[in-house]
Amino acid sequence: MSTGMTMIEKILARKAGLAQAHAGDTVTVDVDMAVLIDLQFATMWIPPTRIHDPDKTAIVMDHAVPAPTLKDATGGPLARTFAADFGIKKFYDVGRHGICHQVIAENGLARPGEILACTDSHTCAGGAFNTAARGLGPAEVYSILCTGTTWFQIAPTVRYELVGTRPDTVSGKDIFLHIAHQYGDATNQNLEYGGPGLASIPLNDRRTIATQGAEISADFSTFGVDDLLADHLAERGVTGYQAADADPDATYLDVRTIDLSTLQPYVARPGTVSRNGVPVSQIEPRRIDQAFIGSCANGQLEDLRIAASILRGRQVAPGVRLLITPASQQVYRDAMRAGYLQDLADAGAVVTNSTCGACFGYHMGVVGPGEVCITSSTRNFSGRMGSTEAEIYMASPATVAASAVAGFITDPRNVNS
Amino acid sequence: MTDLTVTGRVWVFGDSLNTDAMYPAHAMKLDVSEAAKHVFHAVRPGWTEQVSPGDIVVAGKNFGVGSSRPVAALFNQLGVAALVAEEFNSLFFRNAVNAGLPAMTIPDATQLFHDKDTAGLDFPAGTWSNQTTGTTGQVQPLAPLILEILAGGGVLPRLAEQGFLPPELADTLRSPALQAQAAGSGT
Numbered sequence A: 001m002s003t004g005m006t007m008i009e010k011i012l013a014r015k016a017g018l019a020q021a022h023a024g025d026t027v028t029v030d031v032d033m034a035v036l037i038d039l040q041f042a043t044m045w046i047p048p049t050r051i052h053d054p055d056k057t058a059i060v061m062d063h064a065v066p067a068p069t070l071k072d073a074t075g076g077p078l079a080r081t082f083a084a085d086f087g088i089k090k091f092y093d094v095g096r097h098g099i100c101h102q103v104i105a106e107n108g109l110a111r112p113g114e115i116l117a118c119t120d121s122h123t124c125a126g127g128a129f130n131t132a133a134r135g136l137g138p139a140e141v142y143s144i145l146c147t148g149t150t151w152f153q154i155a156p157t158v159r160y161e162l163v164g165t166r167p168d169t170v171s172g173k174d175i176f177l178h179i180a181h182q183y184g185d186a187t188n189q190n191l192e193y194g195g196p197g198l199a200s201i202p203l204n205d206r207r208t209i210a211t212q213g214a215e216i217s218a219d220f221s222t223f224g225v226d227d228l229l230a231d232h233l234a235e236r237g238v239t240g241y242q243a244a245d246a247d248p249d250a251t252y253l254d255v256r257t258i259d260l261s262t263l264q265p266y267v268a269r270p271g272t273v274s275r276n277g278v279p280v281s282q283i284e285p286r287r288i289d290q291a292f293i294g295s296c297a298n299g300q301l302e303d304l305r306i307a308a309s310i311l312r313g314r315q316v317a318p319g320v321r322l323l324i325t326p327a328s329q330q331v332y333r334d335a336m337r338a339g340y341l342q343d344l345a346d347a348g349a350v351v352t353n354s355t356c357g358a359c360f361g362y363h364m365g366v367v368g369p370g371e372v373c374i375t376s377s378t379r380n381f382s383g384r385m386g387s388t389e390a391e392i393y394m395a396s397p398a399t400v401a402a403s404a405v406a407g408f409i410t411d412p413r414n415v416n417s
Numbered sequence B: 001m002t003d004l005t006v007t008g009r010v011w012v013f014g015d016s017l018n019t020d021a022m023y024p025a026h027a028m029k030l031d032v033s034e035a036a037k038h039v040f041h042a043v044r045p046g047w048t049e050q051v052s053p054g055d056i057v058v059a060g061k062n063f064g065v066g067s068s069r070p071v072a073a074l075f076n077q078l079g080v081a082a083l084v085a086e087e088f089n090s091l092f093f094r095n096a097v098n099a100g101l102p103a104m105t106i107p108d109a110t111q112l113f114h115d116k117d118t119a120g121l122d123f124p125a126g127t128w129s130n131q132t133t134g135t136t137g138q139v140q141p142l143a144p145l146i147l148e149i150l151a152g153g154g155v156l157p158r159l160a161e162q163g164f165l166p167p168e169l170a171d172t173l174r175s176p177a178l179q180a181q182a183a184g185s186g187t
């Protein structure tokens, strides 16, 4: 019996060589691209004797570059040697580096209808490109590097049917925070985004939404291929792919309609994004110590443009540290050329090297006990950015920038840009 | 071959325990043996002193939401023999399987077990018992492919047997600490 498939079921079926695959099935699939990150090399890496395919392998130096510790400094040369020994051309070393999900996007490594695996939990970001992209642990990515295959237990899919037009003041982060607040965790569920409203969500915002599927514990987050995405890919020379559309008779765990025109900017309170949000218009004016715009979710060029437009001609409030981390060296250079970095630095922001740094509290911008941070990164978990006694609020780059100027959490719509 | 039945003392934790609570960023700068001392550091201080080899961790819903960092390696280091949760984050579950750490989903696990109870888990059969309270139950057994990875002690020894890693490493790769080190870490 043949029944319709969701986007993710279609990709997994195809890559498993099956006519059909559905929620509940366990399938063994070919992986199109395996991406390793610097951390994988920093802890007594053992080089494999052989690998599946150097052209289906990429290495991105991102989490701890330039090396902040001796441990990381030891990993770098191992990565370089491995890349050289195995002829891995997609090696994004310091200087052409960036946060892996940004580098994956910029270099067209995530292709519609294909499977991408990477040693970082936010690999679901690639779902914005109709890719079955997932973060997998270091041991499993190592295994894929060697064998070119892995397995998935297919989870049921929830479809978000987007209708209406997104207001200009509502970003991908706000849409995600709304969904996380409204529907809570999506553990052992795939998320699928489509519908007529999708056309009003630009690619950068789609990537923010796909990236943050990890925070609500989802498996895959996948967007359909529409004209906007097809044009975006064509501009980057990504061709010859086979898009995975959902069948009209696909089976969903739930179909949820979101009228984008009714949404407003959101803030998530500290601890989790799940059922923990509040419209920014209703949040208490909490005083902040640090504000952060960056990460794979919101360090994109458009995020820096928005931040610069709010900060231009203004000053960061006394007592507030504003950190800006472009998501990649490419974003850094583009933002410099466009004058955004000048505007940001003139306003008193610290523009950092492109790395994961502050986002995971590893280096650069760690927060101390009792401090309050508002971040546009991915996680507001306790202890994520440093002390477990710090509070981390999460919001869009616009809200973070406006709050940095005000010195307390505030609605960016009150600040003319 | 790892024996896929486990009997041990249980420790019961709550819902939505995330990977930052089990493997904080500052611990990622340390060796696995040191890093393991930080597991649940904020939620239950001192726990890593109390847990002993063979114990079982029981958690609630959405266990392991967060990062790909190899938390399972820290549980291996502490000698934790198995994980039980009402619901696992799938990445966290896979990391456990790939590290050779068996994991069983039991709805209502946090009601059925209390700290220091003795649990018996039979993974191939998908059965569990609380030997302290005398309750037993059955869950959907793990897929054969997953049982096979667990029986081999995780994914790395298997790669060594297949010649992707120096074959003489196969046995040592079953050692939890080295296993974590060989694959490096992720977030």
Ligand code: SF4
Residues within 6 Å of the ligand: A063, A099, A100, A101, A120, A122, A294, A295, A296, A297, A355, A356, A359, A360, A377, A378, B187
């Ligand atoms: S920026 Fe943050 S969330 Fe993104 S990959 Fe780096 S550490 Fe992970």
